[in-house]
Amino acid sequence: MRQLHHDIYRASGKRLAGVGVPKRKNTDAVTPYKMPSPGEVILPMSMHIGKPALPAVKVGDSVCMGALVGEADGTMSSPVYASISGMVTEIPVVTLPGGRTSAAVRITSDGEERPCASLEIPYITGRDSFIKAVEKSGIVGLGGAGFPTHVKLDVEFSSADVLVVNCAECEPYITSDTCTAVNCTDEAVLGIMSVLEYLGIPRVVIGLEEGNVHMLMAAQKIAKEVPNAELSLLRDYYPQGAERVLIYHTVGRVVKMGQLPIHAGVIVVNISTAAELGRYLKTGVPMLTRCVTVDGGAVRERRNVTVPVGTKVRDLINFCGGLCERPKVLLFGGPMMGVEADSFETPVSKNTNAILTLTAEEMNLSAPSNCIRCGSCLAACPYSIDPAAIGRALKRKNAESVSAHRVDACMECGCCSYVCPAKLPLAENNRRAKIFLKEVRNNG
Ligand code: SF4
Ligand code: SF4
Incomplete structure (x- = not known):
C-alpha cells in the first residue's frame, strides 16, 4: 500500500463545487441481512443503460436459479438471469421508478432455491475472454447508473493507465457500498486485480470520504492485498462520488464534456461492482442478488439486505418489519438523485442501491417561491x-x-x-x- 494522500484540492487549493449534506448513515455498521427467496420476483428486461434485454422464456417454463430469462439485445445491453427457481407465470409490462416502462419476467417460486447445474467458473485466458465473461455475468454499474460493465471495460489493452475504485458513497442514507466493501473484501480484491491484470492498467487509486470509518477500514484491507494501491481520502462532500468529480479529486484529471473517463486514461469502477465481479469470477454464478439499503423514517427496521434481484419493494419492506407510517415518498436511490416509485409492487433492479421510505418531515417540503437571483x-x-x-x-x-x-x-x-x-x-x-x-x- 502506498502512502495515504489527501485529495488534490488540498495540494492545489482547487476543488469542484458541491454541497455539504447531512449524512444520515443509519446502517453503516451493519452486516447485511440475507433475505430468503420471496414468493415471486419480477425481473425487468431494462435494468441497465442501453437496449433492454429480450425475454428468453415463456409462460409455463420452469427455471432454476441462474437460468437465462432475458437475452442481451446487442452489445449495449445486459442479460438477465432467474434469481429464484420456479415457474414463469407472466411476461408483463411493468412501470419502473421514474415512470419508464419495461417488459419483465415474473417467476413464481417453487420454494426450492434450485441452482442451475450448468453454471461454470469462467475460463479466462486474456483480455477478450475476460470481457466476454463480464458480459455473460450480467453485471452492470451497481453504484446506481447501471452502465453495462463489459462495455465500460471493453477498451484497448493498456489504453487506461489508472483504475479509480469508487468508494465515495456520498449520498445521504445509502450504505450498501460500505456494507459490501466490509463484508466482501476478498471478492472486491479479486475484481480489482482482474481488471488491472486483463486490461493492463498499472495504477489503482481507491477514492473514499474521510469520514467513512467503516469504508476506510475495508479500503485499507483491500489496499494491503492489491500491490501499489493508493488510497485517496476525500473531503465529506456531495457529489464526491460523481465520476468526473471523483476523477478530478483523486487523480487530478479533467474529463471534458462530451467525453468519457477513458478519454482521460481512466476507468472508474464502483466498489460493489468490483466485488460482484470478483464473486462471479470465483463462482461462475451470474448476478442474482444485490445489497440494498432500506431506510427512511417510515420503515420499522433500517437495514442493509442482500436480496434477490426482482424482489418487490413490498416484500423487502415486510422483511424489514413493515412500515410504521405511510411514507410521503418512496425512493429508489438517495434523496439527492433517487427516483420516485409510485407502487410497492416495483421490483428491486440490479442497480438499486437503496429503497428509502421518507416521511414528510424528512423531505422538508415547502412550496417554491420566486427566484431572488442570489446565485x-x-x-x-x-x-x-x-x-x-x-x-x-x-x-x-x-x-x-x-x-x-x-x-x-x-x-x-x-x-x-x-x-x-x-x-x-x-x-x-x-x-x-x-x-x-x-x-x-x-x-x-
Ligand atoms: S443538477 Fe445540474 S445544474 Fe444543478 S448542480 Fe447538479 S450539475 Fe449543476
Ligand atoms: S439564483 Fe434563484 S434559482 Fe438560483 S439559488 Fe438563488 S433563488 Fe434559487
Missing part, C-alpha cells in the same frame, strides 16, 4: 452551470439559450436544488430542459 445555485454546481438561467430560457422556449447554458453537461446531482432558498426544483427543471432540447433537435 447560490451557480456557486454550488460542480460544473459551474447556471440552472436559474436555464429555467428562464426554458420558460421562453429559447432552445439556443438553453443549449448555450450547457444543460447537456448537467448530471442532475441536485446540488442546486438543495441550496436554493426559493426551493425551486432546479435539477428537475434541467431534466425537462434536456427533453425540450432533444425534441427541438429531433424536429430539426
